Amino acid sequence: MSTRNMASVIDVVRDVDAAAFIEQIYPKRRPVILRGVDIGPCVQKWRSVDYLMNQGGAMPVKIHVSATPQMDFINKNFSYKCLTFHTSSSSLVEVTDLTENYYLRALGDDPRKDKADIHQQFPQLADDIKFPDFYPPDKLFSSVFRIASRRTQLWTHYDVMDNLLIQVVGQKRVVLYSPEDVDKMYLNGDKSEVLDIDNPDPKKFPKFTEAHKYEGILGAGDILFIPALWFHNVIYKDYGVAVNVFWKHLDDSKYDHRDTYGNKDHVPFSRAQQILDRALKALEELPEDYRSFYGKRLIARIEKKVVQNDKPP
Numbered sequence: 672m673s674t675r676n677m678a679s680v681i682d683v684v685r686d687v688d689a690a691a692f693i694e695q696i697y698p699k700r701r702p703v704i705l706r707g708v709d710i711g712p713c714v715q716k717w718r719s720v721d722y723l724m725n726q727g728g729a730m731p732v733k734i735h736v737s738a739t740p741q742m743d744f745i746n747k748n749f750s751y752k753c754l755t756f757h758t759s760s761s762s763l764v765e766v767t768d769l770t771e772n773y774y775l776r777a778l779g780d781d782p783r784k785d786k787a788d789i790h791q792q793f794p795q796l797a798d799d800i801k802f803p804d805f806y807p808p809d810k811l812f813s814s815v816f817r818i819a820s821r822r823t824q825l826w827t828h829y830d831v832m833d834n835l836l837i838q839v840v841g842q843k844r845v846v847l848y849s850p851e852d853v854d855k856m857y858l859n860g861d862k863s864e865v866l867d868i869d870n871p872d873p874k875k876f877p878k879f880t881e882a883h884k885y886e887g888i889l890g891a892g893d894i895l896f897i898p899a900l901w902f903h904n905v906i907y908k909d910y911g912v913a914v915n916v917f918w919k920h921l922d923d924s925k926y927d928h929r930d931t932y933g934n935k936d937h938v939p940f941s942r943a944q945q946i947l948d949r950a951l952k953a954l955e956e957l958p959e960d961y962r963s964f965y966g967k968r969l970i971a972r973i974e975k976k977v978v979q980n981d982k983p984p
């Protein structure tokens with residue numbers, strides 16, 4: 672039986688203001704494409720690569736360079752190239768022979784300690800972009816500048832923060848999967864092992880074909896709201912420039928304070944994993960058939976308590 676991914680089109684909502692986003696869209700915690708929001712003069716200005724290069728300046732950046740468009744963070748099929756921003760932006764746009772694919776994800780000044788902040792790393796470009804006032808300013812975590820060459824595909828992953836992905840130049844296809852489909856995503860940390868989301872190997876990834884796809888096309892000026900934990904995969908149809916803002920939906924204490932990328936799991940989950948490691952170690956004291964019996968009892972408890980939420984059938 673073929674169970675190819677069912678697909679829905681991501682809703683597009685026009686001319687949303689802060690009140691409409693906060694009251695009607697945000698509480699649903701579903702992805703939405705916001706069209707017609709004022710994001711400032713970047714949409715016109717950043718179309719010029721010369722302008723981007725001049726304003727971005729000689730800032731050192733590290734870009735992913737890969738021979739294939741599908742970048743694979745798990746098997747690392749790319750290398751890193753350290754360039755200055757103006758060199759990288761010209762390389763990114765001038766990749767015409769399609770033998771290399773480039774992806775820049777800006778980092779903080781010291782990536783181990785600092786979060787990406789477009790105002791800090793690219794102050795002259797930051798003046799051109801207006802972030803929508805759709806989240807409390809004190810909840811802002813980072814603002815990440817991204818550029819990729821045409822065809823680049825970014826691996827499917829989730830982030831722990833809410834996200835507004837602001838597309839400034841070029842078109843990209845976005846494919847999202849609900850957190851409810853987590854058991855079908857073949858995760859390795861926060862990343863899915865399924866690279867070819869359009870033609871997944873059904874023998875290797877049988878459940879993935881049952882995950883529900885949410886698809887959309889982002890054009891210049893569009894904003895995609897990606898709620899925390901929603902899986903996303905991005906394919907650049909053109910050379911593209913984007914900035915995304917991550918912000919905290921939950922109380923500060925739920926986030927790992929050493930996280931600079933916005934992808935370290937929430938603190939209660941990390942604690943739960945440590946406790947689970949201890950539980951699994953304890954079961955090792957038993958022979959295999961006993962271990963399997965008690966392991967299944969633990970799974971049943973988790974199922975009942977967390978997944979079914981102790982609801983009556």
Ligand SMILES: O=C(O)CCC(=O)C(=O)O
Binds near residue numbers: 830836913
């Ligand atoms: O558009 C992109 O380059 C990737 C976006 C992304 O992964 C994110 O905003 O978390």
